[in-house]
Amino acid sequence: MESKVSRPTPASPKAPAPKMAPASAPLVPESDAPKIAAFTHLHDYLIYARDIGCSDLHINVGSPPVIRKYGRLAPLPRAPFTAAETEALLFEILTDEQRRRIHTELALDIRYTLPHHGRYRSCIVKQRMGWDGSFRMVQSRVPSFEELGLPEQLKRLTEFHQGLVLVTGPNGCGKSTTLAAMVELVNQHREEHIITIEDPVEFNLVPAKSQINQREVGSHTKGFSEALRAALREDPDVIMIGELRDRETVSLAITAAETGHLVFGTIHTTSAARTIDRILDSFPPDEQSQVRSMISESIRGVLCQQLIPRKDGNGRALAMEILLNTQAVSNLIRERKLFQIPSIIQTSKQQGMILLDNSLMDLVTRGVIDGSEAYYAADKKEQFTKWAPRIDGVALEA
Numbered sequence: 028m029e030s031k032v033s034r035p036t037p038a039s040p041k042a043p044a045p046k047m048a049p050a051s052a053p054l055v056p057e058s059d060a061p062k063i064a065a066f067t068h069l070h071d072y073l074i075y076a077r078d079i080g081c082s083d084l085h086i087n088v089g090s091p092p093v094i095r096k097y098g099r100l101a102p103l104p105r106a107p108f109t110a111a112e113t114e115a116l117l118f119e120i121l122t123d124e125q126r127r128r129i130h131t132e133l134a135l136d137i138r139y140t141l142p143h144h145g146r147y148r149s150c151i152v153k154q155r156m157g158w159d160g161s162f163r164m165v166q167s168r169v170p171s172f173e174e175l176g177l178p179e180q181l182k183r184l185t186e187f188h189q190g191l192v193l194v195t196g197p198n199g200c201g202k203s204t205t206l207a208a209m210v211e212l213v214n215q216h217r218e219e220h221i222i223t224i225e226d227p228v229e230f231n232l233v234p235a236k237s238q239i240n241q242r243e244v245g246s247h248t249k250g251f252s253e254a255l256r257a258a259l260r261e262d263p264d265v266i267m268i269g270e271l272r273d274r275e276t277v278s279l280a281i282t283a284a285e286t287g288h289l290v291f292g293t294i295h296t297t298s299a300a301r302t303i304d305r306i307l308d309s310f311p312p313d314e315q316s317q318v319r320s321m322i323s324e325s326i327r328g329v330l331c332q333q334l335i336p337r338k339d340g341n342g343r344a345l346a347m348e349i350l351l352n353t354q355a356v357s358n359l360i361r362e363r364k365l366f367q368i369p370s371i372i373q374t375s376k377q378q379g380m381i382l383l384d385n386s387l388m389d390l391v392t393r394g395v396i397d398g399s400e401a402y403y404a405a406d407k408k409e410q411f412t413k414w415a416p417r418i419d420g421v422a423l424e425a
Contacts, residue, residue: 180379
């Protein structure tokens with residue numbers, strides 16, 4: 028299985044569809060058109076997309092190739108692909124075994140490595156018009172906390188010897204990169220046995236002070252739960268789980284956190300309170316009371332993050348919500364009062380906590396992002412309504 032690293036915001040009932048780049052600020056230089064028109068292999072498009080700083084490349088039937096840069100989509104100057112062209116481009120990188128699998132399963136997730144030009148998380152699927160492919164650029168090294176703009180208080184979450192740390196957010200918001208940076212911090216400063224379970228492996232972690240074993244779902248194990256169950260028998264100190272996808276994986280992660288392991292994982296949620304809710308909802312009602320008690324003791328922190336296009340058009344800014352477990356937070360989880368968690372975060376700034384909406388407002392106030400972007404990303408829209416999109420002077424409902 029293969030590659031990942033990018034940052035699109037998935038469409039939802041309350042979020043606008045991904046924006047195509049405005050003509051006034053082209054993401055692709057017009058002077059590159061002749062070069063792009065001469066591309067004949069998928070490698071040409073992958074190398075070009077990486078060279079101009081894209082996070083994703085899409086090859087679709089009936090459309091020119093499309094890149095994603097700074098969270099926005101833009102077509103490359105080329106005629107739309109035919110079904111035969113996309114099949115030829117996409118299948119040229121597959122092994123014989125992968126071709127057999129894709130014709131049987133009609134979809135394939137792989138990590139593709141292009142020598143001297145990096146790795147890519149790749150997904151190829153069959154649709155009504157033919158074969159489509161999506162490729163996400165994977166960075167060659169783990170960025171530091173400083174490069175990612177992560178606050179210092181998050182380093183405290185890497186200093187525990189047991190417990191559960193969750194990094195959450197929508198697809199493409201950089202969860203995997205943040206998770207890798209936290210695990211790398213452990214690797215650089217502690218003598219631990221680290222096991223990662225990923226789909227796919229994105230960063231090749233090089234042992235520093237720690238011993239590291241990386242397993243990839245599909246290539247090295249059938250699934251997250253199977254790999255996690257095996258990991259618990261391998262004398263680990265730190266376990267990184269690429270995604271908590273099902274109840275069994277969540278249950279094993281909580282058990283591991285309770286039994287002396289530091290567990291890092293990701294979930295697709297947009298706030299700290301919803302993250303706890305999502306975990307609880309994965310269990311039947313008769314088990315939730317026990318799970319609630321276990322989470323209240325084992326959770327160390329929840330980081331919810333989003334990547335917002337910068338006002339100057341130069342990349343994206345990180346907005347985040349940080350929940351650190353305290354006695355007050357633990358009590359709210361046990362007493363089924365998750366709706367009060369935002370209030371606790373709001374009044375615990377000195378302890379390093381922050382609400383997503385406050386983080387967004389700070390970025391707007393400093394002129395880093397536009398108010399309209401903050402409006403769409405905000406959890407509570409009230410303080411951002413003056414930036415809501417309007418038609419004939421009437422604000423649209425988010």
